[in-house]
Amino acid sequence: MSVVYNKVALIGLGLIASSMFWAMQRGGVAGTVSGYARSQASRDTARRIGLCDEVCESPQEAVQDADLIVLATPVGAMGAVMQAIAPHLKPGTTVIDVGSVKQTVISEVAPHIPDGVHFVPCHPMAGTEHSGPEAGFATLFDNRWCLIVPNKGTSEEPVQRQVTYWQALGAMTEIMEADHHDMVCAVVSHIPHLIAYTMVGVADDLRRVSDQEVIKFSAAGFRDFTRIAASDPTMWRDVFLTNKDATIEILGRFTEELMALQRAIRTGDGEQLHAYFTRTRAIRRSILEAGQDTDKPDFGRAEVK
């Protein structure tokens, strides 16, 4: 492996940034890595576990002389962070963000990018239900996708270097337009999360079935929803507030289909239900064939006690 950027600055030290650090270490991808987190507790934790070569007390200090700056804060904070660090960037440097939505981030970050600095929005599609500086691990991006959404007018070289960078972290890369990105993510990620949150909320709120029963008997299906419904609340609040249009569009489609199935149940239309449930099996098969999941029973949870 060889160094892709001489100095990398991580702004925000959550699951994604901390995993990037360990993956950079594993691959020898960066000369040195500086880091900054807004909370003192996170900075202390980072120092204690050896996250980053240097943990700084301000974002301005962290970005000093950096060749790559990674905005890894919640999406809602990125515009303000960019504004704060803008005067401290060296010419020719590259700024990326790792947010889950792209149109809003671009409209909030791009205006603050100084002349001669490259902005390459990125979205590493990897995560777990854990968050914070201790949640990261070097293999998080292995065989996962990183979508790269070049800002209009960005030259070719910094984009190509981002491809090299993410591949060195273990990821596969794909270039995509911002509006299409936001729609794809609404379908494969944002709406599934919203639905999972809702289902868990309903179960928690029922009087006729106790929380204890829900927990005890969760392996019957409910459990699969709880992993994604345990994701970071701040991150997800920002996702929905910033990808509003695509979210509302797909949610409309979802509600429509759910109402059609509810009607089939109410009227006893077994044929419609059977046809619907058969169609969805094919998608599962394709996901297994594409190597995006394991077909072990229960995702290999079998050993769970």
Add this chain to the structure above:
Amino acid sequence: MSVVYNKVALIGLGLIASSMFWAMQRGGVAGTVSGYARSQASRDTARRIGLCDEVCESPQEAVQDADLIVLATPVGAMGAVMQAIAPHLKPGTTVIDVGSVKQTVISEVAPHIPDGVHFVPCHPMAGTEHSGPEAGFATLFDNRWCLIVPNKGTSEEPVQRQVTYWQALGAMTEIMEADHHDMVCAVVSHIPHLIAYTMVGVADDLRRVSDQEVIKFSAAGFRDFTRIAASDPTMWRDVFLTNKDATIEILGRFTEELMALQRAIRTGDGEQLHAYFTRTRAIRRSILEAGQDTDKPDFGRAEVK
């Protein structure tokens, strides 16, 4: 381990029945096991893989001299099967079913139970996304719940023997009333399945995002839904047609909550979203503490290529 029933007859040879056979073998729980499946193909498969000591050509033949008869067909077929085998049961024998709903099964099966035969409805809450006689494995019930829903007027001894039997197969048992059972299962299992089917159906049906993209990027959350949306269509059709009231009630609550969240997104109410998403984390934690899931990142899928 010791024999709990001298002869057991399995009617239907899908995931649950085949797992019961292997678990009975592992624990030495039955003297002999006979089996019957409606399709010739399933009977041939069962013979080829050594499923059951004897595979019969009719349910009447299979139940001959059996001390325990297990109805393991789709729920919708159980009444007719019970009617067909009723004249062939020996006095004092026990009939159980392993269906996912209980009130409808009881109302359809109980009228055909002959005098002197015990009926103990059961619901082993275990499953995978695979179905058919080759899907079974001995450890399916280990540390999983089996809900036992004694029919009115059933004497104590056959119920207690079912407790012993399921524990010998590896399961934990709990006694529950039929109507409460159906409500609990609507929450922890039936509605999650319906929602997962709907989400996968929506994704499959969109023009603006291709199936290939959905499959490629499924690890971002969508994938967690596809496992349960790949479950057996016939079984699930019957579940919804036979647990209609509880399904429609919980679905109503779900839609109400989803609309409230949609409104919060539309009006930009970040506080409400954040509060909602925070509440659901606690449930996830309780499920991990109760040993009903693994907290490994990605359910331990990390090694998936």
